[in-house]
Amino acid sequence: xxxxxxxxxxxxxxxxxxxxxxxxxxxxxxxxxxxxxxxxxxxxxxxxxxxxxxxxxxxxxxxxxxxxxxxxxxxxxxxxxxxxxxxxxxxxxxxxxxxxxxxxxxxxxxxxxxxxxxxxxxxxxxxxxxxxxxxxxxxxxxxxxxxxxxxxxxxxxxxxxxxxxxxxxxxxxxxxxxxxxxxxxxxxxxxxxxxxxxxxxxxxxxxxxxxxxxxxxxxxxxxxxxxxxxxxxxxxxxxxxxxxxxxxxxxxxxxxxxxxxxxxxxxxxxxxxxxxxxxxxxxxxxxxxxxxxxxxxxxxxxxxxxxxxxxxxxxxxxxxxxxxxxxxxxxxxxxxxxxxxxxxxxxxxxxxxxxxxxxxxxxxxxxxxxx
Amino acid sequence: xxxxxxxxxxxxxxxxxxxxxxxxxxxxxxxxxxxxxxxxxxxxxxxxxxxxxxxxxxxxxxxxxxxxxxxxxxxxxxxxxxxxxxxxxxxxxxxxxxxxxxxxxxxxxxxxxxxxxxxxxxxxxxxxxxxxxxxxxxxxxxxxxxxxxxxxxxxxxxxxxxxxxxxxxxxxxxxxxxxxxxxxxxxxxxxxxxxxxxxxxxxxxxxxxxxxxxxxxxxxxxxxxxxxxxxxxxxxxxxxxxxxxxxxxxxxxxxxxxxxxxxxxxxxxxxxxxxxxxxxxxxxxxxxxxxxxxxxxxxxxxxxxxxxxxxxxxxxxxxxxxxxxxxxxxxxxxxxxxxxxxxxxxxxxxxxxxxxxxxxxxxxxxxxxxx
Numbered sequence: 001x002x003x004x005x006x007x008x009x010x011x012x013x014x015x016x017x018x019x020x021x022x023x024x025x026x027x028x029x030x031x032x033x034x035x036x037x038x039x040x041x042x043x044x045x046x047x048x049x050x051x052x053x054x055x056x057x058x059x060x061x062x063x064x065x066x067x068x069x070x071x072x073x074x075x076x077x078x079x080x081x082x083x084x085x086x087x088x089x090x091x092x093x094x095x096x097x098x099x100x101x102x103x104x105x106x107x108x109x110x111x112x113x114x115x116x117x118x119x120x121x122x123x124x125x126x127x128x129x130x131x132x133x134x135x136x137x138x139x140x141x142x143x144x145x146x147x148x149x150x151x152x153x154x155x156x157x158x159x160x161x162x163x164x165x166x167x168x169x170x171x172x173x174x175x176x177x178x179x180x181x182x183x184x185x186x187x188x189x190x191x192x193x194x195x196x197x198x199x200x201x202x203x204x205x206x207x208x209x210x211x212x213x214x215x216x217x218x219x220x221x222x223x224x225x226x227x228x229x230x231x232x233x234x235x236x237x238x239x240x241x242x243x244x245x246x247x248x249x250x251x252x253x254x255x256x257x258x259x260x261x262x263x264x265x266x267x268x269x270x271x272x273x274x275x276x277x278x279x280x281x282x283x284x285x286x287x288x289x290x291x292x293x294x295x296x297x298x299x300x301x302x303x304x305x306x307x308x309x310x311x312x313x314x315x316x317x318x319x320x321x322x323x324x325x326x327x328x329x330x331x332x333x334x335x336x337x338x339x340x341x342x343x344x345x346x347x348x349x350x351x352x353x354x355x356x357x358x359x360x361x362x363x364x365x366x367x368x369x370x371x
Numbered sequence: 372x373x374x375x376x377x378x379x380x381x382x383x384x385x386x387x388x389x390x391x392x393x394x395x396x397x398x399x400x401x402x403x404x405x406x407x408x409x410x411x412x413x414x415x416x417x418x419x420x421x422x423x424x425x426x427x428x429x430x431x432x433x434x435x436x437x438x439x440x441x442x443x444x445x446x447x448x449x450x451x452x453x454x455x456x457x458x459x460x461x462x463x464x465x466x467x468x469x470x471x472x473x474x475x476x477x478x479x480x481x482x483x484x485x486x487x488x489x490x491x492x493x494x495x496x497x498x499x500x501x502x503x504x505x506x507x508x509x510x511x512x513x514x515x516x517x518x519x520x521x522x523x524x525x526x527x528x529x530x531x532x533x534x535x536x537x538x539x540x541x542x543x544x545x546x547x548x549x550x551x552x553x554x555x556x557x558x559x560x561x562x563x564x565x566x567x568x569x570x571x572x573x574x575x576x577x578x579x580x581x582x583x584x585x586x587x588x589x590x591x592x593x594x595x596x597x598x599x600x601x602x603x604x605x606x607x608x609x610x611x612x613x614x615x616x617x618x619x620x621x622x623x624x625x626x627x628x629x630x631x632x633x634x635x636x637x638x639x640x641x642x643x644x645x646x647x648x649x650x651x652x653x654x655x656x657x658x659x660x661x662x663x664x665x666x667x668x669x670x671x672x673x674x675x676x677x678x679x680x681x682x683x684x685x686x687x688x689x690x691x692x693x694x695x696x697x698x699x700x701x702x703x704x705x706x707x708x709x710x711x712x713x714x715x716x717x718x719x720x721x722x723x724x725x726x727x728x729x730x731x732x733x734x735x736x737x738x739x740x741x742x
Binding site: 044045047048051052053054055056057058060061065066067068069070071072073074075076082085086088089090092093094095096118119120121122123125225226227228229230242243246356357360361 | 415416418419422423424425426427428429431432436437438439440441442443444445446447453456457459460461463464465466467489490491492493494496596597598599600601613614617727728731732
């Protein structure tokens, strides 16, 4: 993958090219010769962010892969996972043997207000009509979680402290500096109680990965997807996301695994409370216990279930269509023991969880060392 | 499917709902009980045409299919086929048994100039920068074809006469009136030599179909996809589309069929010359013979290879993301003998060909009666 961040003078096409070259080099170093037979491209809002309307064709043309098949897959902010799981169907079908997945987004070319309004289109039209934005609804969920489970703002800030620490160890992260609790607690409010450090940034970036039917050192053992109603008002809970629970159940069943067996996880933290809710929905902690787990350091790099070793969306960055695939790549690197300063010991099974829209279309993937 | 056309007072969501209800009723009449386990949604430019940014979730919510998985697939103007073939991977993988495919577009809410400029984003940035539009480049291809193969404007108009005649027999068509050769020859010029009757309309519409692993009366025997360079200047030919030839080769190989075995075909006729080029690229006629075949009536309803019995994009209409699936639906109806006035006798094998962008991402599907 490319480093995620603000790439002012690099086009989306060039980010894709860079990620692809990095993948080729990385694969080659592991002794894999690629013979790609199809391309799956993920981007959430390429049309509006960059003005390109034919991304599948753009990618095969740019990467000199004409006349290979290419499709674009989109599942809002879970697009990186949507394209990953759809590509997995291609390999599982036996129709394709080696599929290239490109997941990407170029968000920083537009003014932030415009970008935010494009992203808000994933919300229920009912709620959008009243001016709801992603941060506003996230703030509402956060208030409810704080009330139900006695979470303090300081507890929440500790998620960001951890993410930024992990990001400081990741050369691919958007933000690579530690941030103190005090800085976070004093940062400006975006949607009360959420401060700027509770929100993932607007980033550019691209990620590339090949899924193969051949035996390699890493195996995808479980994939799962679930949806939920768009409107929060029609959901059974504000502080637990049904789409994650559905996706997790399927992925765990397919893999034949259970939450305690997972060594590390990348959890969708577009907002810091989402990481806490995610770890509960995934079954790592009981409902209401996710905050305490952060405080106790259980999700730290040396904790019993390290979460977002990459820095997460918060620090690694969140180019919306690319993030889900970056999560998978972090797990692959951890399973291979290639994460250097942020490497977790003895990682055999990893999981990613990715949220689409306001948790209306969520994904879980389980990857394992394959020996 | 819904009737294609200008649906001023019906939202995209309601068009999708109508198509789904029509599909349920139709399936029920054929004795199929549906137990859908995943949803694949196709739309080319839903964000820009309607302002919705999360179509997969919108569809499962609207159709009361939460928490089923839903992904959106996009391959420019071949999106209806892109989503069909991607859904086919899902069934072939064994992970899903019954996948619902929704293909849709709501184009008429915007001014035509805005719609046309959105559609032009599929072109090569190089050519777009010089003001190229779909009709302009199509006109260029047409001029070259006319020069190379002695096609006259009157010959071209006969494609539209045939399409509008077929459309007059199709209750789902945008245009259901016959149009005379004189009317076409005197209609206004869009991009010389193409007149308004050489161009498919801007339409609204939705289509729904379930692919199942169970044995039914119709079987998908071949699918194929191919891509080509975006810029026309980098292609080996202006009058033959490599992406169609690649897609056709794969689909024919998978089906174990050859062009003479095909009874009917739906061929992508966004512009009348595309139908002629398509019938040549598919191997129905030799290069340069497609125009004469139209003149000789070989592609008429009672010809030896009826083309676009639905009326084609020209008369059935072209809601860009939906058209490819509408082609498949027409073939299913023809295979079942349900097309009434436009029914072709003894249809056992049908084919669809769908163009994405300016023939940069094309698809071919082969469907057969399964006994």
